[in-house]
Amino acid sequence: MRVTRRYMVRGLEPEFVFRLHRCGFKYPVLSGPREALDWRRVPQACGHWVSLIGDEGGVRVVKTSRHVIVWCESISGRDPDELLLRAKAVADRVAASLCVKYGFRLGEGRLVPKKHIGVYDPAAELLSRRFEVSDDVGKIDRSEGLGEIDWFSVKAAKDYLLMPSRVENLERKLEALHGDVQELVSVLKQQLTQPASLPVHVLNRKNLSYVA
Numbered sequence: 001m002r003v004t005r006r007y008m009v010r011g012l013e014p015e016f017v018f019r020l021h022r023c024g025f026k027y028p029v030l031s032g033p034r035e036a037l038d039w040r041r042v043p044q045a046c047g048h049w050v051s052l053i054g055d056e057g058g059v060r061v062v063k064t065s066r067h068v069i070v071w072c073e074s075i076s077g078r079d080p081d082e083l084l085l086r087a088k089a090v091a092d093r094v095a096a097s098l099c100v101k102y103g104f105r106l107g108e109g110r111l112v113p114k115k116h117i118g119v120y121d122p123a124a125e126l127l128s129r130r131f132e133v134s135d136d137v138g139k140i141d142r143s144e145g146l147g148e149i150d151w152f153s154v155k156a157a158k159d160y161l162l163m164p165s166r167v168e169n170l171e172r173k174l175e176a177l178h179g180d181v182q183e184l185v186s187v188l189k190q191q192l193t194q195p196a197s198l199p200v201h202v203l204n205r206k207n208l209s210y211v212a
Contacts, residue, residue, distance in 0.1 A: 018076065018078065018079070018080045018083055018117065018130030018157070019074055019075070019076045019118065020072070020074060020075050020076075020077075020080070020083040020084070020087055020115070020116075020117075021074040021116050021118070022071075022114075022115055022116040023052055023071070023072045023084070023087050023111075023112070023115040023116075023205060024066045024069050024070060024071040024072065024091075024111075024112035024115075025069070025070050025072070025087075025088060025092075025109035025110065025111055025112065026068075026069045026093035026109060026110050026111075026112055027067060027068045027069075027070070027095050027107060027108070027109045027110075028066060028067055028106065028107035028108075029063075029066060029067060029068060029104065029105075029106060029107075030105040030106060030107055031104070031105040032099075032100065032102065032103045032104040032105050033098075033102035033103050033104050034103030035101070035102045035103055037052050037054060037102060038054070039052040039053055039061075039063065040052065040053045040054070051063060051064050054096060056070075056094050056097055057066075057093075057094055057097060058073070059071065059072065059073060059090065059091075059094050061094065061098065064200055067102065068095065068098060069112065070090075070091040070094045070095060070109070072090050072091055073090075075087060080117060080154045080157060080158070080172075082156060084111070084115075084154070088109070088111075091109055092109065095109060113152075114152045115152065116150040116151075116152070116171040117125040117138075117150065117151040117152070117153070117154060117156070117157035118148040118149065118150045118151070120146055120147070120148050121140075121147065121149050122146060122147075123147075124140045124147040124149050125146060125147030125148075125149065127140055128140055128141055128142040128147035129142070129147070129149065136152075137151070137152060137153075137156060138150050138151040138152055138156060168194060183186075
């Protein structure tokens with residue numbers, strides 16, 4: 001999923017458009033197919049098994065020894081959770097079509113790990129011109145022609161987009177705390193600059209000594 005930043009005309013409020021990509025759903029093969037698959041045979045790098053790659057309704061489908069993987073096309077929208085639901089609906093329709101067309105019996109589809117939630121970022125634009133960075137949280141690259149951060153979870157992408165508002169809230173809290181600290185320092189200075197007063201019972205003893 002990739003996020004590109006646009007600005008609306010009214011008020012120049014930031015509007016983020018999410019683009020879901022590299023999103024696939026894996027369906028376990030319970031039985032079938034009854035009909036032969038006229039798909040390309042592609043050996044894997046490990047050399048231990050061969051996958052079949054075909055096209056069903058414009059969607060790329062991969063058949064391994066145990067699963068059918070439906071790779072959804074890129075879709076855009078303003079809510080990444082909604083995009084995942086839309087992608088799952090598309091994948092389920094493709095899986096149902098495969099069952100009718102080829103006689104598969106498939107189990108429930110599960111999301112393939114590390115879907116991409118890309119966020120366009122000016123810093124990533126500069127960094128990606130020279131190198132790529134990748135870890136288990138996300139990656140920085142130019143795979144879509146622009147420097148972007150590809151997050152692997154919806155939460156990470158949302159947290160990134162909410163970061164400016166959270167920083168603003170933190171600044172307001174720090175300003176309020178700064179005012180309270182200044183007031184406290186002022187009170188402490190007043191207490192330190194005033195002469196210390198003696199307790200009442202000490203003053204009474206002093207007065208009695210003069211009476212004798």
